[in-house]
Amino acid sequence: MQLAFDELGTPLREVTFVVVDLETTGGAPDGGNITEIGAVKVRGGRVLGEFATLINPGTSIPPQIVALTGITTAMVHHAPRIEEVLPSFLEFADGAVLVAHNAGFDTSFLKAACGRHGYAWPNPTVLCTLKLARRVLRREHTPRRSHRLSALAALFGSATTPNHRALDDARACVDVLHGLLERVGSLGVQSLEELLDYLPDITPAQRRKRDLAAGLPERPGVYLFRGPSDEVLYVGTASNLRRRVRQYFTSSESRGRIKEMVALAERVEAVECAHSLEAAVRELRLLAAHRPAYNRRSRNPGKVWWVVLTDEPFPRLAVVRRPRDGAFGPFSSQAGAKAAAATLADIAVLRTCTPRIPATGASSRPCVLAELGSCGAPCAGEQSVDEYRPSVRLVSGLVNGTDATALALGSAKLAEIASAHRFERAARRRDELASLLRAVGKHHRLTALAAIGELVAAAPDGAGGWEFAVVRHGRLASAGVARRGVPPLPVVDSLVAAAETVLPGPGPLRGANPEETLLLWRWLTRPGVRLVRTSTPWAEPLHGAGRWQSWLDAADTAVALEAVGDAAG
Template identity: 65%
Template sequence: MTTSAASQLSFDELGTPLRDTTFVVFDLETTGGSAAEDAITEIGAVKVRGGRVLGTFATLVDPERGIPPQVVALTGITQLMVTGAPRLTAVLPAFLEFAAGSVLVAHNSGFDVGFLKAACERHGYRWPRPTVLCTVKLARRVLSRDEAPSCRLSALAELFRVDTAPNHRALTDARATVEVLHHLLERVGPVGVHSLEELLAYLPEVTPEQRRKRELAAHLPSAPGVYLFRGPNEEVLYVGTASDLRKRVRQYFTASEGRRRLREMVALAVRVDGVVCAHALEAEVRELRLLTAHKPAYNRRSRNQGGWWWLALTDEPFPRLSLVRVPRAGAIGPFRSRRLAEAAQQALLDAVPLRACSQRIPARNPRGTPCALHELDRCRAPCAGRQSAADYAPAVDALRSLVDGADTAPLRVAADRLAELSGTQRFEDAAAHRDRLAGLVRSLDRGQRLAGLAALPELVAARPDGSGGWEFAVVRHGRLASAGVARRGVPPMPVVDALVASAETVLPGPGPLHGAPPEEASVILRWLDRPGTRLVRCDRPWTSPAHAAGSWRAWVERAEAGRDQYRITGH
C-alpha cells in the first residue's frame, strides 16, 4: 500500500513526529453505557512517548450510586470497593491535569471521551478539546478483515500477543491498549506515516476534499486568536478560538475533526480568516461578539446572546414576579432558558409570600374571588381585599433584600420548608424542593457576582503568561475594553498605561449588568476567578455583600452530595 503525493503533508506541515508525541492511553469503567445517566467507577491511564512510559494514573471513583450486578460480574468492581473512594469532583481535575497537552488514546474512544465530556459539563470544567485517537478506528484502517475479524481489545491483544491481557479493569486495559497502539503504529510507518498530523490524516474519516483544502490554513499565524470559516458568498459559516490559529485550523482537514456537520462545513468553505488576539480571554470574548454579529449556521453555542430570561417585580400595588427578556434594575438572573427562569420563580415563591397569579389588583376596593392558593394557605388573597398593600409590602422588601444581598432570610424559610417535607417523609417533594432551592442559590450567587463586576467603571487585571511575562485585561462595566501582553523582560506598567489609554469607552446601560452581555461578563468573571490572577488597579472597591447568596454555596454542595439533612446552621 502506498500513499500518493497529493495526500501527503508538505515538509512545513509535518508537525510532531510520532516518536516525539506524548500519548495518554486511558480506559474507564462505568456503571453502564450512557454518559448522561451512568457514572464512572474507575479511571486508568498510561502516559507514553517514544515507547517509554512516563507515568501512570489509576484510581477507583465513588459513583455515588449503586453498581448493577451485571457490571460487577463483568469488571469485578463491587460497591464495597468504591465506598470511600474519591468522588469524581476530586478525580476529574487531577486526570485533566495528567492528560494536559497530550493526545488522548482509547479503545473505542467515543465511549470513554463521551463520559469525560459529560463529566466536565456536569462539574463545571471546560472540555479542553484534545486530539483524540481511537485504536479501534486505527486498527480497522491498518488491519484487513482476514487478519482481524474482530477489533475488540481482547482480540487485538491476542493477535499481537501482548504481555498484558485486558480484564475489564481500567489500568490493565489501558496498558494492553498501549501495547496494541505500538503494534499499530509499526504498521503505518511503511506507508509514509511518520508524524501525528500524517497519522490523523491517514484515518478513513478524512475525505479527499478535506485534504485538498489544507492550503486554506497556510496564511494563518501561529498565534492565539479567532478564526472564521467563510462560504462562497462571504457568509461566515463557523467561528472558533485557538491558542495557535494555524495548528487549530489545520486540524479541520484531518481526522482529528470527526464531527459530521463540521466536515460538511469544511466542504463549503472557500476561505479562513484569522483575528490575532493578545491572549485566550480576548479570543473568547471576540468569539462571542462575532457569534452574535454573524450567527454562523454551523455554530451551536452562543449564537444568540440576547436570548436570556430575567425575573422582575411588576410595578403595581401588589407586585408579582414576571418573566422578562429585557432586564431592569433589581431583576433576577440571567437565565439561559425559560425553564430555568420558571424553576427559580417557583423557588422564590416557596421562599417569599408573593402572589403567584397574573391579574392586576387595584390598591383600593379589590373585588376578586380567592383562588385555590388561598385555600392552601399559599396566598392571603389581596385580590379579595383580605390583604392590604401595606401588609403585602414586607414580602416585596424581603425579596429585594435577598436580591441585593442584604438578607438571606427567605432562603432560611425555604430550607425550613425542606426540613418539614423531609420530616414528614415526603421525599419526592423534598427532592424537588431541594433542587429548586439549590438552583435558586446558584442563580442568585451568579447574578450578584456578575452585577458586582458590571458595576465597576474600570478594573485592570493581570495573569502570568507562563513564560515570565503577563497577560492584561482592562474591564469596564463587565465588558472587555482592552487586552494586551508584556513579554518577559518588558516593564509591565507602561504597557498597562497604554492599554488603559487606548481602551474602548464603555457607557453603562440599564439593568443589573449595566448593559453588559451576560455571557461576556461570565467569561471575564471566570478569567478573574482563576488562581494566579491579580488586580492591578480598580477605580473603586470591588465588593460583595456579606449576606449574598454565595454564603449558601456550602449548603448547596452538601445538599447535592446527599449529606445535608435539610437543616441550616450558621446562617
Template identity: 65%
Template structure:
C-alpha cells in the same frame, strides 16, 4: 503469555508519567510526547456472537514502556477446538478468569487519555466497543491507530510481502515472536509501531496529527484544503471558516491559529459535522488577539453576530430569562426577557426561571395571582389560596399597600444579596418535612432550594462585576511578561500585552485611552451578556491574575446567597443536615 491465568487484571505501572498539559486543539502533540496503549485480543472467533478470551496491552511513550495489562477473560461460552489449537487457551484456563464486565472497566482506566494502537485495529477495537455497548458503558472514543494500515502506507512490497504481525516483527527485528497470545502479540506490535514511526520521521511526520494525516483515510480534497491554513499566523486568536457565499460556517479559538486550523484537514478530525463544514469551506479568516481572554470574548461576540450553523454552543447569548418584581401597587413575581435593575437571573431557559419563581413563592408572601390590583377600592373575590391561608388577599381589600410592602422588600433584598430571609424560611420548611418523615417531598424541596441558591449566587457575583465602571487587570504570561485587560461594566473594552522587559504601566495607560466606550444599560449585567461576564470573571479569578486598578471596589455581598454555597454543596452530595452554613 506464560504462567497461570490471573483472576484479576494484572497491571504493572513501571513508570507513571506526569500528566501532559498539551492539547490537540491548541498545541499539537509531538510523537515523542504521545502515550500509546498497544492492545491485542484473543477471542472465541471473529463473528458477531463471539467473545473475548484474553486482553494484553502495553503502555509506551517516547520508546519507554510505562506499564502492562494482561488478563484472561471468561467468555461465558465454550472455545472452539480450532481456536484452542491456535491460541493454546482452553476452557479450563478461563473457567476461573474474570468476566468482561469486570475486565473492561479496568482496561479502559488503564488506557484512559491514550492513543489506542492495534494490529488490525478494526477487529480489536470493534470487540472492545461491542463489549462496552453490551455493558451499557459509554465508549470513550479514543484516537485509534492501526499498524496494518500504517504498514501498508509505509512499506514497499519488496520489503514485506504481507503485513502479518509475524512478518513485520521479523522485518523490524523484534525480540518477541508473535504467538497468538494477547500480551506477547502486544509486545511485538510495540516493536512494529516503533519501526514504522522511524520510517515516517524522515518524510516530515513529527506529530500525532501529521501521522494521522499521513494515513490514507484523509480524502484528497480534504488534504488539498490544508492550503487554507498556509498563511495563517502562529498566534492566538479567533478563526472563521467561510462558505461559497461568504457566509460564516464555523467560529473557534486557538492558541496557535495555523496549527489549530491545519488540524481540521487531517484524519485527527473525526466529527462528521465538522468534516461536512470543511468540505464546504472556501476561506479561513482570522482575528489575531493579544491573549486567550480576548480570543474567548471575540468568539462569543462573533457567534452572536453570525450564528454559524456548524457551531453547537449558544449563538443567542442575549436570549436569557429573568425574574422581576412588577411595577404596581401590589407587585408580583414575573418571568421576563428584558431585565431591569433588581432582576434575578439570568436563566438559560424559561423552564428554569419558572421553577425558581415557584420556589420563591414557597418562601415568600408575594402574591401568586396575575391580575393587576389597584392601590384602593379592591373589589376582587378571594382565591383558593386565600381560603387556605397562603395569601392575604389584597385583591379583596384585606391587605393594604403598606402591609404588603415588607414581603416585596424581602424578595428585593434577596435578589440584591442584602438579606436571605426567604432562604431561611425555605430551609425551615425543609426541616418540617424531614420531621414529618416526608422524605421524598423533603428531597424535592432540598433540590429546588439548592438550585435557587446557585442561581442567586451566580447572578449576584456576575452583577457585582458588571457594576464596576472600569477595572484593569494583569495576568502573568509565563515568560516574564503580562497579559493586560481593561474591563468596563462586565465587558472587555481593551486587551494587550507587555512582554518581558517592557514596563507594563505605560501599556496600561495606552489601553485605557484606546478602550471601547461602554454605556451601561438597565439590568444587573448593565447590558453585557452572561457568557461574556462569566468568561471575564473566570479569567480574573484564576491564573494568578492581579487587579491593577478599579474606579470603584469590586466587592461581592457577604450577606448574599454565597453564604449558602456550602449548604448547596451538601445538598448536591445528598448529605443529611439542612441547616444553612454560618
C-alpha cells in the same frame, strides 16, 4: 498535496515513538488481565530505551494462552502486579506517540488498568501500524496476503521474529513502523501531523482543502469558516490557529456536521488575540453577530430571561426578556426563570395572579392559594398596600443583597415539611430552594462585576510572563500580554489608554452580555489571577448566597446519594 516547508508540523525524525505490545489472559479488558508489557522507545531511527516486565494477573493463565505465549502461571507468580508497573510504564511513555499493531487492543487494556487503579490515562497520540499498513500496502503485496505483524515483519526484513512475547513483538513492530514510514515518506508525508492526516476516513476533497490553513498564524485567536457567498459557516477558538484549523482536514475530525461544513467552506479567516480569554470573548461576540449555521452553542447570547417585580400597588413577579434596574437573573430558559419566580413568590407570600389590583383593594373572591396560606388575598381586599409591602421587601432585599431573610424563611419551611414526614415534598422543596440559591449567587456575582467602571487583572502565562484584561462594566475592553522580562506596568498603562470606551446601559448588568460577564468572572476568579487596579472595590453582597454555600453543598450531597440509591434499586 505536500505542505510547504514552513507549514510542516513536527518532522517525523524528531518524533519520539514508544512501540508497545501486551500479552493478556483474554481478548478484552473486562474478561482478561495483562501478563506482560514490552515497549521500545525510538526517535529518528535510533532505539532510546526498552521496557519489559512480566505481570502477575491475579488469576491463573488459561491453557490456550499458555500454548500461544509460553507464559505460565508459575512464571508470573512472583512478578509485580499491574498497579506497581503502571507508574513506571507511564513515565517511560510520557510525551511520546504510542504505537502498537492493532493499537485499539493494547490501549484498551492500558486505559482500563489505569481506570481500575486510580491512574489518569494521559490520552497520548496513538498510531496503529495495522491501520497504517492497510492504508499503505495492498493485501496482495504482503506475504501470505496478510497484514499480521509476522507477515509485515517478514516483508520489511525485521531482525526480530514475532513470537507472542511482548518485547520481541514490540521490537518487530519497530521495524515494521520504520518500513511503513519509508513508504509514506515517498508520498510526501514528512511530519507527524501529515502521518495522522494520511490515515483513512478523509475524502480527497477534505484533504485538498488543507491549504486553507496555510496562511494562518500559530497564535491564539478566533477562526471563521466562510462559505461560497462569504457567509460565516462556523466560528471557533484556538490556542494555535494554524494547527487547530488543519485538524478539520484530518481523520481526527469525525463529526458529520462539521465534515459537511468543511465541504462547503471556501476560505478561513482568522482574528489573532492576545490570549485565550480574549479569544473566548471574541468568539461569543462573533457568534452573536453572525449566528453561524454549524455552531450549536451561544448563537443567541442575548436570549436570556429575567424576573422582575411589576410596577403596581400590589406587585407580583413577572418573567421578562428585557431587564431593568432591580431585575433578578439572568436565566438561560424561560422555564428556569418561572421556577425561580414561583419559589420566591411562595417564600415571600406574594400574589401570583395577573389582574391589576388598585391601591384601594378589590372585591374579588379569594383563590385557593389564599386558603392555603400562600397569598394574603389583596384581590379580595383582605390585605392593604402597607400590609403587602413586607413581602415585596423580602424579594427586593434578596435581589439587592441587603437582606437574606427570604432564604431563612425558605429553609424554615423546608424543615417544617420534613418534620411532618412529607419527604417527597421536602425533597422537591429542597431542590427548588437550591436552584433559587444558585440563581441568587450567579446574579450577585455578575452584577457586582458589572458595577465596576474599570478593573485591570493579570494572570500568569505559565512562562514567567503575564496576561492582562481590562474589564469595564462586565465587558472586555482591552487585552494584552507582557512576556517574561518585559516590565508589566507600562503594558498595563498602554492597554488602559487604548481600551474600548464602555458606557453603562440599563439593567443589573449595565447592558453587558451575561455570557461574556460570566466568562470574565470565571477567568478573574481562577487561582493565580491578581487584581492590578479597580475603580471601585470588587465585592459581592454580604447578605447573598455566599453564607449558604455549606447548605447548598449538603443539598447537592443528598441529591447525589439519592441518585446512587435509585440506581442501586
